[in-house]
Amino acid sequence: MLVAVIVALAVGTYGFRAAGVVLHDRLDLPAPLRRMLPLAAAALLAALAGTAALTDSGAFAGVSRPLGVAVGAVLAWLKAPFVVVVVAAAGTAALLRLAGVP
Amino acid sequence: MRTAERTAGSSLARDVGAIGLAVFAVGMSFGAIAVAAGLPAWAVVTMSIVVFAGGSQFMAVGLVAAGNPFAAVFAGLLLNARHLPFGLAVADAVGTGWRRRLIGSHILIDESVAFTMAQSDPAARRRAFWLTGATLFVSWNAGGVLGVLLGGAVGDTDALGLDAAFPAGLIALLLPSLRDRETRNVALAGALVAVATTPLLPAGLPVLLALGGLLLMRRSVA
Numbered sequence: 001m002l003v004a005v006i007v008a009l010a011v012g013t014y015g016f017r018a019a020g021v022v023l024h025d026r027l028d029l030p031a032p033l034r035r036m037l038p039l040a041a042a043a044l045l046a047a048l049a050g051t052a053a054l055t056d057s058g059a060f061a062g063v064s065r066p067l068g069v070a071v072g073a074v075l076a077w078l079k080a081p082f083v084v085v086v087v088a089a090a091g092t093a094a095l096l097r098l099a100g101v102p
Numbered sequence: 103m104r105t106a107e108r109t110a111g112s113s114l115a116r117d118v119g120a121i122g123l124a125v126f127a128v129g130m131s132f133g134a135i136a137v138a139a140g141l142p143a144w145a146v147v148t149m150s151i152v153v154f155a156g157g158s159q160f161m162a163v164g165l166v167a168a169g170n171p172f173a174a175v176f177a178g179l180l181l182n183a184r185h186l187p188f189g190l191a192v193a194d195a196v197g198t199g200w201r202r203r204l205i206g207s208h209i210l211i212d213e214s215v216a217f218t219m220a221q222s223d224p225a226a227r228r229r230a231f232w233l234t235g236a237t238l239f240v241s242w243n244a245g246g247v248l249g250v251l252l253g254g255a256v257g258d259t260d261a262l263g264l265d266a267a268f269p270a271g272l273i274a275l276l277l278p279s280l281r282d283r284e285t286r287n288v289a290l291a292g293a294l295v296a297v298a299t300t301p302l303l304p305a306g307l308p309v310l311l312a313l314g315g316l317l318l319m320r321r322s323v324a
Contacts, residue, residue, distance in 0.1 A: 002145055005171045009162055010152035012179040018207040020189015021196050040313055041191035042285050043292030044184050045216055045276055047312030050293035053269035055300045065266045072270025076277050082117040089270030093263030
């Protein structure tokens with residue numbers, strides 16, 4: 001049963017990935033739809049960032065994580081290097097948790 | 103020109119390396135949690151290699167351990183359906199030819215898409231896609247193997263704040279494209295819809311609903 005789960009998950013996930021990559025050329029999308037693709041990716045990535053920053057298993061993620069992400073976002077806004085953004089976000093969340101903040 | 107290119111290349115490698123370290127640590131925690139949930143070591147390592155989608159792997163381990171294999175597959179695939187529109191958006195960076203598409207499709211993950219979308223020049227997009235995908239494939243699986251071996255000795259990665267590192271990294275990669283007003287409207291509306299519906303809907307669906315943000319697109323062609 002475990003093997004079936006792994007195979008089904010692997011085949012299905014690969015199917016989604018390959019479908020997008022292959023269909024891009026096969027479909028010969030009209031220009032307005034083609035223009036939509038980067039916007040769709042931006043919407044999905046923003047949604048991933050938003051849900052990962054604020055929620056955990058469908059509930060509010062607490063305080064430390066959103067504050068850590070907020071520090072990172074402000075630094076990114078100020079054009080800090082990417083590595084600084086990521087380390088500052090993680091460091092802020094870690095320190096807040098060390099201080100007992102949920 | 104050449105210096106600028108080299109600088110861009112090495113800063114990309116450094117940025118990808120930072121995310122690679124975080125992915126390595128989360129991969130370790132996946133390996134440790136999966137073994138603790140009762141999965142055999144070979145299954146954990148195999149799953150990481152052939153599925154290579156962290157969120158769905160954590161979910162599958164939890165649901166399999168709870169005795170619900172069908173939900174594990176269904177929920178995991180719902181979570182991964184976003185890769186289809188992602189594939190459409192970065193197909194140019196994957197490249198042409200069957201070998202590139204076969205391998206490139208497998209390393210198409212959130213991070214490789216985010217790093218690719220942050221580049222505009224075709225060659226830079228290709229480099230960002232392949233470097234990010236390949237680096238994270240190696241670090242995720244190396245972390246997973248180490249987590250399986252160390253088991254309970256792996257601590258909680260949340261203590262390191264790594265759960266804050268991923269959204270922050272995504273935001274940093276998205277920010278430049280948000281300078282365009284249309285992209286900003288669509289992306290923020292999408293994020294809002296996803297966050298608002300997360301408490302109500304099964305995982306994966308809220309992020310897909312973010313595509314509704316496309317309704318805010320300007321009608322450029324009549």
